[in-house]
Amino acid sequence: MLDKNGIAKRIAQEVQDGFYVNLGIGIPTLVANYVRDDIELEFQSENGILGMGPFPTEDEVDADLINAGKQTITALPGASFFDSSMSFGMIRGQHVDLTILGAMEVAQNGNIANWKIPGKMVKGMGGAMDLVGSAKNIIVAMMHTNKAGDSKLLKACSLPLTGVECVTKIVTNMAVLDIVDKKFRLLERAPGVSVEDIQKATEGDLIIEGDIPEMSI
Amino acid sequence: MLDKNGIAKRIAQEVQDGFYVNLGIGIPTLVANYVRDDIELEFQSENGILGMGPFPTEDEVDADLINAGKQTITALPGASFFDSSMSFGMIRGQHVDLTILGAMEVAQNGNIANWKIPGKMVKGMGGAMDLVGSAKNIIVAMMHTNKAGDSKLLKACSLPLTGVECVTKIVTNMAVLDIVDKKFRLLERAPGVSVEDIQKATEGDLIIEGDIPEMSI
Amino acid sequence: MINKTVNSVTEALEGIKDGMTFMLGGFGLSGIPENSIKELVKRNVQDVTCISNNAGVDDFGLGLLLKKKQIKKMISSYVGENAEFERQMLSGELEVELIPQGTLAERCRAAQNGIPAFYTPAGYGTEVAEGKEVRDFNGKPHIMENAFEADFAFVKAWKGDEAGNLIFKGTARNFNPVMCGAAKITVVEVEELVKPGELNPNFIHIPGIFVQRIFQGETYEKRIEQRTTR
């Protein structure tokens, strides 16, 4: 079973040379720590920076330089700042190559829900609906089950949707899956997790073809 | 009868304090020479400058600094440069207060034609359709008749339209007119021009109420 | 040059009335119009609708107006940092319209640029699309979104000149530029107000034509929400 950093590590393997990448809040943010350093890539943060660098030192902290999670950050050489309209132009115009974000639920048709629990929690969608509405390549980073032990990989989402038929890959603490023919297809198991464990933790239909390898992270 | 500079001088009186003004090619460009210097105003040129100044000295000539007529210009203190999308955002968004442009024909309902003579001349509309489609305040600067002596103030335009029911005022070599109830209303006569002269040179319906004063320019 | 300067925040906010719709720049607490917000609290204007990406925190930014219950309706994309907000929303005291962040930005930009409506894929198939026209382009469904209408836009820039030309700094730029000229009256506060000609005309983010009033803010707290260091 992976922890949050393990999920981030595994997702980092999906980042390819030349990619512009948007990282959501939470586990996705951790992905930046694990990307190979022999490839060229740039992180976009939808509040208005391309070429986002690591957190600042104490001396570098600048209230006018934050990421979409409102954390203080730095800008790398070659970075640029822009307004929200241009930022979402990058996203909507499919110039961003990869979006990594969290979810409360993912359905086997690729639907995703991550912004609202009616009557309980309403944080808002932020940029998530724009991201999932346009991105060519969407990886969801999340725990396989919620705190009550219920599966988050469902036949159909029960919560209000963020986007429809858009998720391409899911990396959880238990498995890597993609979506094929409106079903989850199991690609890899987390270390120490069996196919049966994954089947039990997955409410949606699961395609299991041949031997499922263990992740190498 | 006015010459081109006379028309420009009369139109300059229409420019009010605090106005952003777009000047078309030809007579409108001359208006800049005659505006009172005790009012604040800025000229916008739709190729991407606000705060356009006079023509440059020989030393100041810069290929990267032209107006919409492709003439070399200068930029005044407080000027700004921007792309074509923002430039027409200013126009379409009604941030420009006054548009002054030339015309081949104006109709008594406010229609204007100035971009095409089928089969003969096709220069294109440039920014004129955007300007007349959005401006709150459109003054046409033109000769009252064409070279053949035919009226350019018509019951209906015969040439392909640039915009519909948009012209608010017309200043010609003979008269100042506005448009009321889909008719031309005569407001002022050029020096030495009689009401009868204007009637003869105007094909469209003309409202003449009371004494028509001579322009003071 | 058309001079847009006003002498104080009091003068800058002349004409604000109960029931109006305001746009407010900023992302989180970064780049928010601190001085205008303080003045809105002080004047106690009531029943306002606020278009702003976030709703501040409990004791800063728009949170100050929320606490005094001056806001009737919020149009935002993310409001997760504000407990009082959540309480007012869940209890029904506060009307809330949540819309995608990019749509929020583009609806401002549309108002600024005289585009009454446009199509976007964001929100298709979700609550956001309810009651909106859906249309396919290149085989992909999009929804029609309209330009915002607002009475005042309150914007914070880094530097500005007397002609209203603006420069923003870093990610404090965010929604501020797209709100300029998107409301009937745009009020801008700057950290530094300079003479015309002091800003390079090639590097002005927003030309003065989009601004009606500009003033130098008195103080800026520039509070940081998540001070994260390495």
Next chain:
Amino acid sequence: MINKTVNSVTEALEGIKDGMTFMLGGFGLSGIPENSIKELVKRNVQDVTCISNNAGVDDFGLGLLLKKKQIKKMISSYVGENAEFERQMLSGELEVELIPQGTLAERCRAAQNGIPAFYTPAGYGTEVAEGKEVRDFNGKPHIMENAFEADFAFVKAWKGDEAGNLIFKGTARNFNPVMCGAAKITVVEVEELVKPGELNPNFIHIPGIFVQRIFQGETYEKRIEQRTTR
């Protein structure tokens, strides 16, 4: 940092083919991609559609392609400076679509920003509106316009860095920024190519994400159409 530099105009134009649609920046002869245009002439690519505000003059800019009859169709707003253009158009050799300048700019910007369509009042009631959807907003008729689709955009910037970040100069900016990222491949030529970090990130007009290839132009004639002095 993702490096976008290519070593020559030859490399920059790799993949151009007969029948393609090109966007070309510039207003009149100001800010035109001189090096890319020369290379297009040299390669003798045929039957191309060009989206460009103007069509150059007889012996410079797009006029060079017109003279060699490489252009099948022009999409422009103003073509009054080019006798050969007028001849080809009136004789029917050249297909021409004239559209309002602001609509031209916005259709580029729409393509850049993933907006498939928008509404504008420009051209309502004229030939431009023929065959297009008309819809009233706030009691005023608007027409629907679509984002352009193009294979290559050829852009000229003043300075650029290896990451593809661009800065334009004066009114040579014009259509260049809105064409970046509006075609499948955006090729940018610059007067000065610098290392990443040399351009102030706060004053970049177009971030490198909108650019696929960047190179330093060999020479720039920067011809002036109307040299007017006082």
